[in-house]
Amino acid sequence: MRLLTFASRSVLLLSLLSSAAGLARAATPSLFIEELTWPELQTMVAKGSTTILIPIGGTEQNGPHMVLGKHNVRVHALAGRIAQQLGNAVVAPVLGYVPEGSIKPPAAHMRFTGTISIPESAFEAVLEGAARSFKQHGFRDIVFLGDHGGYQKSEARVAQRLNREWAKDASARVHPLPEYYAAATAPFNQGLQAKGYSVAEIGTHAGLADTALAMAVDPRLVRTDQLTQAHNQAPANGVYGDPRRASAELGQSGLQHIVDTSVAAIHTAIGSR
Secondary structure, eight states, X not given: OOOOOHHHHHHHHHHHHHHHHHHHHHHSOOSBGXXXXXXXXXXXXXXXXXEEEEEEOOOOOOOTTBOXXXXXXXXXXXXXXXXXXXXXXXXXXXXXXXXXXXXXXXXXXXXXXXXXXXXXXXXXXXXXXXXXXXXXXXXXXXXXXXXXXXXXXXXXXXXXXXXXXXXXXXXXXXXXXXXXXXXXXXXXXXXXHHTTOOHHHHOSXXXXXXXXXXXXXXXXXBOGGGHHHHHHTTTTTSOBSOOTTOOXXXXXXXXXXXXXXXXXXXXXXXXXX
16 A cells, blocks of 8 residues: 655645534534524524524714724624523624614714614614514523613613513513623723723723723724824714723723623523513
8 A cells, every 4th residue: 555645644634624623613503693594593492592692783983993883893792702601592693773863963973974873763673573583483581782872771662562561471581681781881991990091091982991892802993003093183083082002901801791791690680580
């Protein structure tokens, strides 16, 4: 028998590793329903994955240094981490169209190119339709993960309406989960202050805190060459804070806190019903 050359053995090994990786992926279905077939999802629900996370983002200006889809990318990543930690959850598609204020005359973020705003009634109708759909498919706990502060009350209203309607039906409940959004604000900001960053620097929108979280999710969300300009022209350019000293390292602790807080809140919400 002719011995395999070193190159041939290397090609064979790479092929075997590739096949093994493919089999591993096939054996471990995605937690994002967009990446599943309907029979795959149906099987997961039948086996106990009956919690569905609905990530809600938004498309809005985030200064000259951060992309318009910051909320969408962030909530997608965090929802995946939360679902993985829960062990019995999957993630719905991100809702990137949300209320952002008056369109004409433009107000708030609508003053900046690229921001998309829809009426609260339309937003709530989408949430309600999604929740009803997932109830129909056998999900028992429907969780809203809202990454933006402007529509938290809408999430609560929809959850309240549906839970009131389903009060005599124990098969499903909606959880607005305000703890998810709260975890990204006060606790994270307090931690940054403890490290010596000022309240003005941390900011309320597109400042140090917001920018650090984005960097931790994906550095490509931030244009680091625009950080100084973002500070110098604030707040006329939509920046409320100072992002110049933001880093992925600062943001990592914030992301983990959001995940841990959300997982604990979901366990509490599910366990109390």
